Amino acid sequence: MNDEWTMKIVHVIVNENDKSRVERVTRFMPEGFEHQYVTPAEIGSAEGDVIHAHRWFGCGHAAANYAAAKGVPYVVEVVQSDLDAYHKLFVFSKRGAENVLAEAARVVFTSQSQQESLARHLPSKTADTVFFHSMMLLEALDPFWMDNLHIHPPTALVHIKLLYIGPSDSHHHLDAVHHAMKKLQRRNYDVTLTVVGDLANEELLEVYRNHDIFLQLDEKTPSTQRFAEALSQGLPVLYAPDSVCDGIFKEGQAGYAVNPKSSDDIARTILNVSDLFGTIEQHISRLHPLSQFDGKEQASHYEHLYENVRHI
Numbered sequence: 001m002n003d004e005w006t007m008k009i010v011h012v013i014v015n016e017n018d019k020s021r022v023e024r025v026t027r028f029m030p031e032g033f034e035h036q037y038v039t040p041a042e043i044g045s046a047e048g049d050v051i052h053a054h055r056w057f058g059c060g061h062a063a064a065n066y067a068a069a070k071g072v073p074y075v076v077e078v079v080q081s082d083l084d085a086y087h088k089l090f091v092f093s094k095r096g097a098e099n100v101l102a103e104a105a106r107v108v109f110t111s112q113s114q115q116e117s118l119a120r121h122l123p124s125k126t127a128d129t130v131f132f133h134s135m136m137l138l139e140a141l142d143p144f145w146m147d148n149l150h151i152h153p154p155t156a157l158v159h160i161k162l163l164y165i166g167p168s169d170s171h172h173h174l175d176a177v178h179h180a181m182k183k184l185q186r187r188n189y190d191v192t193l194t195v196v197g198d199l200a201n202e203e204l205l206e207v208y209r210n211h212d213i214f215l216q217l218d219e220k221t222p223s224t225q226r227f228a229e230a231l232s233q234g235l236p237v238l239y240a241p242d243s244v245c246d247g248i249f250k251e252g253q254a255g256y257a258v259n260p261k262s263s264d265d266i267a268r269t270i271l272n273v274s275d276l277f278g279t280i281e282q283h284i285s286r287l288h289p290l291s292q293f294d295g296k297e298q299a300s301h302y303e304h305l306y307e308n309v310r311h312i
Contacts, residue, residue: 008034009306010048010066012059022054024140028299033306048072050105050306056082060100073105073309078114080222080244087121098126105309107134111224112247137301138248141228141293144201150209151234151285154278160184160191160270163211163235165204165226166218167197173218179263180270191270208233213273217260219243228293236273236280238266248292252276253283 011026013019019037026035038046040062051074053063060076067074078101086097101107101122107130109115115136119127162181164174177193184191193215196207208214214230219240227245230237237255239245246257256273259265273280291297 005032006034007032007050007306007310008036008048010043010046010051011035011037012040012043012051012053012055012063013037014039014055014058018054021139024142024295025298025302028296029303033303049310050075052306053077055079056100057085057097060097060104064100064103073312075106075108075305075309076101076104077108077110078118079110080114080220083114083117084220086118098122102126102129105133105312106305107131108305109134109136110139111244112136113242113244116247117242135301135305137298138228138292139224140295140298141225141232141290142201143295145229145232146289146294148205149232149288149290151288152212152277152281154281154285157212157274157277158190160189160213160274161211162191162193162213162215162270163207163230164193164195164215164217165197165199165207166195171195173260174215176261176263176266177215177217180266183263183267184270189271189274204229205233208235211235212277213238213270214255216240216243216245217258217266219260221245224248224293228290231284231287232290234281234284236277236284238269238273249287252280254287255280 011022013022036046036048040059043062043066049072051063051067051072053059053074054077056076056078063074086094115134119131122130181191181193194211199207208230212235214235214237216227216237216239221243224244227237227239231254237245238258239255240260241257251257256269258269
């Protein structure tokens with residue numbers, strides 16, 4: 001790339017959280033790439049070589065209309081909230097949303113489970129078109145966690161300390177966990193649960209390091225961020241099957257999928273992790289430095305993505 005070469009990327013976002021998520025990657029891209037961030041309402045004033053809608057619903061239609069009017073390619077990213085919105089639509093209302101994916105130069109999925117879920121619901125012809133030009137790129141982790149990687153000593157657990165992070169209105173996901181804990185405690189296992197809300201990274205760092213197993217049992221969790229944070233601190237994760245965390249690593253490599261509504265399954269898996277804690281910690285240490293979640297690694301993928309779609 002020479003000094004005079006530039007490519008203007010218009011990022012269509014919903015809010016500042018989207019912008020922060022995207023900038024974890026764009027900050028590492030070469031200087032020849034110029035980035036503009038707009039909401040769907042602001043896209044008319046944008047000028048770019050490639051349009052990237054960072055949400056299928058909320059951004060996709062605006063990006064597709066702009067791209068058609070300007071004759072430029074567009075990329076659509078599919079996140080968990082998009083799938084939730086899509087599944088709520090009546091069949092006759094889905095056609096327009098499906099066309100946004102089918103006509104995109106590339107479709108980016110942020111987890112394998114999202115891709116598989118959508119594949120089961122799209123019309124077969126549309127699915128073939130979409131997945132022919134799709135790719136998977138995990139959400140980049142905040143650099144703070146990449147700079148503070150940590151592994152627990154690989155020893156058996158005596159006091160099993162569970163951790164859950166989430167807003168108070170999400171605690172209903174823990175009902176089966178509480179029942180599982182009671183079952184284990186009746187068998188004389190020393191197991192406790194800590195529940196915290198959103199904290200600053202520095203505070204959260206100490207919380208992670210003072211616990212043993214992280215719970216991410218919400219089937220509709222929108223992001224892999226907490227999953228990746230926990231792994232960066234050496235915590236194996238129990239996650240819901242078919243959630244955004246499922247399929248990133250092989251079963252047992254970073255944790256286990258567990259039925260979030262079954263106290264028996266949760267109790268059994270907690271004991272399994274406890275018994276194999278030293279082995280699992282060794283598995284997690286081999287995953288470091290978590291390159292799949294590294295913004296620097298993601299930047300090179302996005303660089304190739306934009307260069308390729310520009311010529312479509």
